[in-house]
Amino acid sequence: MSSPTPPPLDLGNIQGDILAGGLPKKTETCYFFRINDAYVHDFRTQLAKLVPLITSTAEVLDDQRKQLAQNKKDAAEKKITPPLLKICGVNISFSTKGLKKMGITDEIGDAAFDAGMLSGAKDLGDIGHSSPNGQFDPDWVPAFKQEIHGLILITGDSYATAAEKLAEIEHIFRVKTQNPIIHEVIRLVGDVRSGKEKGHEHFGFQDGISNPAVKDVDAKPNPGQQVIPQGIILCGRPGDAPTLGTPAVPVHRPSWALDGSFLSFRYLFQLVPEFNKFLKENPITITGLTHEQGSELLGARLVGRWKSGAPVDLAPLHDDPVLGQDPLRNNDFHYTFPDDQQTQTRCPFAAHLRKTNPRGDLDQFGPNALTPHRIVRSGIAFGPEVTPAEAATERTQLPRGLLFIAYQSNIEQGFQFVQQSWSNNTKFPPKKPANEVPGFDPIIGQTNNGGVRTLSGTNPNSQTTDLNLDKQWVVPKGGEYFFSPSIPALKNTFALAKPAGEL
Ligand code: HEM
Incomplete structure (x- = not known):
């Protein structure tokens, strides 16, 4: 021993x-x-x-x-x-x-x-x-x-x-x-x-x-x-x-x-053309944003970061690529802005980032509530770029995705907990003040009991609207x-x- x-x-x-x-x-x-x-x-x-x-x-x-x-x-x-x-x-x-x-x-x-x-x-x-x-x-x-x-x-x-x-x-x-x-x-x-x-x-x-x-x-x-x-x-x-x-x-x-x-x-497959189609068809409509900007904002709110890496908690409405690339600032947020704690104005409670590392959302359970569930990720993308034919038909024809690798000393508390008890759990993080059911992690949250994947707080201005997430864009194929x-x-x-x- x-x-x-x-x-x-x-x-x-x-x-x-x-x-x-x-x-x-x-x-x-x-x-x-x-x-x-x-x-x-x-x-x-x-x-x-x-x-x-x-x-x-x-x-x-x-x-x-x-x-x-x-x-x-x-x-x-x-x-x-x-x-x-x-x-x-x-x-x-x-x-x-x-x-x-x-x-x-x-x-x-x-x-x-x-x-x-x-x-x-x-x-x-x-x-x-x-x-x-x-x-x-x-x-x-x-x-x-x-x-x-x-x-x-x-x-x-x-x-x-x-x-x-x-x-x-x-x-x-x-x-x-x-x-x-x-x-x-x-x-x-x-x-x-x-x-x-x-x-x-x-x-x-x-x-x-x-x-x-x-x-x-x-x-x-x-x-x-x-x-x-x-x-x-x-x-x-x-x-x-x-x-x-x-x-x-x-x-x-x-x-x-x-x-x-x-x-x-x-072994996670990603349905990229289908994901892009969904963003295109469901832009967030806010005065001053074009259709394309509305789609980009939706994508950022599903993930919790813009494509550049800038967190929506710090850059809620527009991308900030300089912030995205700045390691001294791009991880320095806690979901503790008053408008975000209760109303998910900056970041949906169920965004991929917020589900998998809820930062300040668990403060009520003590300073170490998150610690046992932290993992070190070390994955890599696989598969080719989307072909012109896939982009035109908005349908995946070639396998691509993520070879996801995570390290931890306790699988039940690490990867398994994050996937099962957080990403798949519509009631997580527990948001009593707004009495809101956050919904699924739109990137990796999944259910096999026939339920429909939904997400709340998609639009920063309309807190309770549930977005029907359509199909799963990340499909596990082994592990x-x-x-x-x-x-x-x-x-x-x-x-x-x-x-x-x-x-
Ligand atoms: C194809 C599937 C996945 C995609 C496309 C994806 C995408 C991303 C992206 C873009 C980020 C932001 C970059 C960063 O903060 O480092 C991220 C962060 C993260 N992901 Fe995923 N991810 C996937 C699967 C998973 C899985 C299976 C888990 C665990 C069950 C997971 C856990 C995390 C965690 C813990 C973070 C960091 C959150 C934070 O510290 O704020 N991801 N993911």
Whole structure:
């Protein structure tokens, strides 16, 4: 079991996608694998060869420093499109079935992880149907209904860098031989969008602005950025939460769980032409705004930020791209302006941002009410840009969306809570003063009980009008929960030494 006072945090021990902005990525391959029954022991011995390739948080910080220095040099030399440094990142994590397959059977202390995402899909609100044996069968791609043992993340500055590293990893696990140690279940490739859409998800909104700062890791939190105890993200660290409730039940973890984190993966398709059509057909009508500006305002109010990243809580009626790009201001808001607390004039209570991080809305429940539910997001967009044919027909023909990845030390309180108890819960956040039912998170809120998705407060001037949200524009097509162990745990517990004399 983990010791009550863990040793000081060493960023060289933590896998690099979890903290400090995550693995540097222009492209990312998510390689989901199953361990071949015949070679479980080989998997663990070969894992020892993978460990040196794993990128730690310390290395990520070092790479960030190098890239920053290079950017400054390129700017001084006035290079117009300077190439990125050749940087690559590798991380590995395991599902509950993967741990069992390796013979690691200690109780890890997370019920959602033990159960797996597939068995919780109905409660997450995913659409599906009853299978002949009476079980819920979500409308996921078949790969995510198969047994998946692990996930290898490979990031890089280019496809070539990532492909080279993947080939090295496949070689370690004899993938292209007659006796492969692992089988690829599915490979998903994400890319940072290019040009002026760089850093924007497929609906067009700047992403990756707001993550919590982790105490003593993120040295200089930006104004408005919540600082959370290390244990909200890392197992075994102070704040690694007991299961909430009265009385709270402390979590007991095996010692190898120290400095690991649970990874929630969601394969989320986005229906971009349909989303755009909805905005076009439902502009917010306010004197002085054109039809197009009314549609942009609706989009901003559904998300809680303008496409530039400017929060509607600070820029309620017009976009402010300078604010959107300013890290010292673009996260510094709390939904506590008097007009926003009671009347959602600035930001709808149910906007995606407000649902998933309600900031000041939970002040009545104490200063730490939000803390157990904070997650670190590290996803990436996948799929092509909308084609002219899709734009013209306003119908999606090609798959695109978000490879959603979030880290937390407690899945039930982290991703699962945000999705189920906040985004899907029409009564959240609790807005007693206005007696308002906020409605669904218009971006990810979902229901599979036949209910209609509605949203209140869409128009800043007409508080109670419910907007019927039409179809879901974000469609889950799979996912799984994984555990991303510390590098020492990978080396000393998960990997096995080869008997002397064996190569
Ligand atoms: C395709 C699906 C999704 C899209 C298009 C999307 C889009 C966005 C955008 C544009 C932002 C604003 C950028 C930022 O503040 O960093 C954001 C923030 C956020 N999203 Fe999502 N998101 C998606 C899925 C999810 C899911 C599944 C969750 C969790 C269940 C989630 C949780 C959050 C959180 C916690 C924030 C930060 C809120 C804040 O701190 O103010 N998102 N998302």
